[in-house]
Amino acid sequence: xxxxxxxxxxxxxxxxxxxxxxxxxxxxxxxxxxxxxxxxxxxxxxxxxxxxxxxxxxxxxxxxxxxxxxxxxxxxxxxxxxxxxxxxxxxxxxxxxxxxxxxxxxxxxxxxxxx
Amino acid sequence: xxxxxxxxxxxxxxxxxxxxxxxxxxxxxxxxxxxxxxxxxxxxxxxxxxxxxxxxxxxxxxxxxxxxxxxxxxxxxxxxxxxxxxxxxxxxxxxxxxxxxxxxxxxxxxxxxxx
Numbered sequence: 001x002x003x004x005x006x007x008x009x010x011x012x013x014x015x016x017x018x019x020x021x022x023x024x025x026x027x028x029x030x031x032x033x034x035x036x037x038x039x040x041x042x043x044x045x046x047x048x049x050x051x052x053x054x055x056x057x058x059x060x061x062x063x064x065x066x067x068x069x070x071x072x073x074x075x076x077x078x079x080x081x082x083x084x085x086x087x088x089x090x091x092x093x094x095x096x097x098x099x100x101x102x103x104x105x106x107x108x109x110x111x112x113x114x115x
Numbered sequence: 116x117x118x119x120x121x122x123x124x125x126x127x128x129x130x131x132x133x134x135x136x137x138x139x140x141x142x143x144x145x146x147x148x149x150x151x152x153x154x155x156x157x158x159x160x161x162x163x164x165x166x167x168x169x170x171x172x173x174x175x176x177x178x179x180x181x182x183x184x185x186x187x188x189x190x191x192x193x194x195x196x197x198x199x200x201x202x203x204x205x206x207x208x209x210x211x212x213x214x215x216x217x218x219x220x221x222x223x224x225x226x227x228x229x230x
Contacts, residue, residue: 032216041222043204043221043223044206044218044220046217046219049216093158095159097216103149103164104216105161106151106159106160108157108158
């Protein structure tokens with residue numbers, strides 16, 4: 001149980017375009033989902049926290065107008081990188097938790113390359 | 116602001132050796148600490164979660180200890196195997212709920228177990 005999927009696993013896009021990444025909880029309802037970014041040889045950095053049906057809370061330094069997060073249902077959150085630039089190339093990982101449970105369950109990640 | 120440090124950054128050992136990975140954190144007011152494994156280009160697999168009231172957790176060949184007052188945790192791997200080769204991440208969760216459900220990660224220790 002507690003499986004989280006991400007789609008796509010890899011995506012290449014051109015500079016200036018937008019790309020959407022999906023995060024799904026497959027066998028549980030996720031009241032909260034988290035989006036992390038990981039640059040090579042760096043730790044995972046939390047970008048934003050989203051609760052179903054409400055606006056996401058962004059970490060300091062993360063542009064909310066550039067990284068659009070939608071958590072429209074208890075099993076799906078999406079991250080849209082708008083007007084992507086090469087410096088946005090990174091590994092994006094989502095996680096999900098159930099209300100009342102401390103543990104977060106992580107997705108397999110999405111490798112974004114902006115050319 | 117919590118900071119998590121992992122030492123060493125990389126470790127190479129022969130198969131069969133017992134080894135210890137270290138994790139330190141600056142703010143001892145944590146809710147729990149978690150060890151993860153990350154294979155190259157993949158998401159995170161949770162290994163062990165230690166609540167702040169606990170001193171250690173064991174799972175198979177893995178044993179994690181927590182000394183909250185000194186801000187330290189260790190992950191002990193017994194009889195290492197080539198399949199243990201991966202990056203091991205330590206993460207703390209802040210105390211209480213709300214935004215403190217977020218995890219703060221270290222940069223990880225890259226472990227290579229040589230046959």
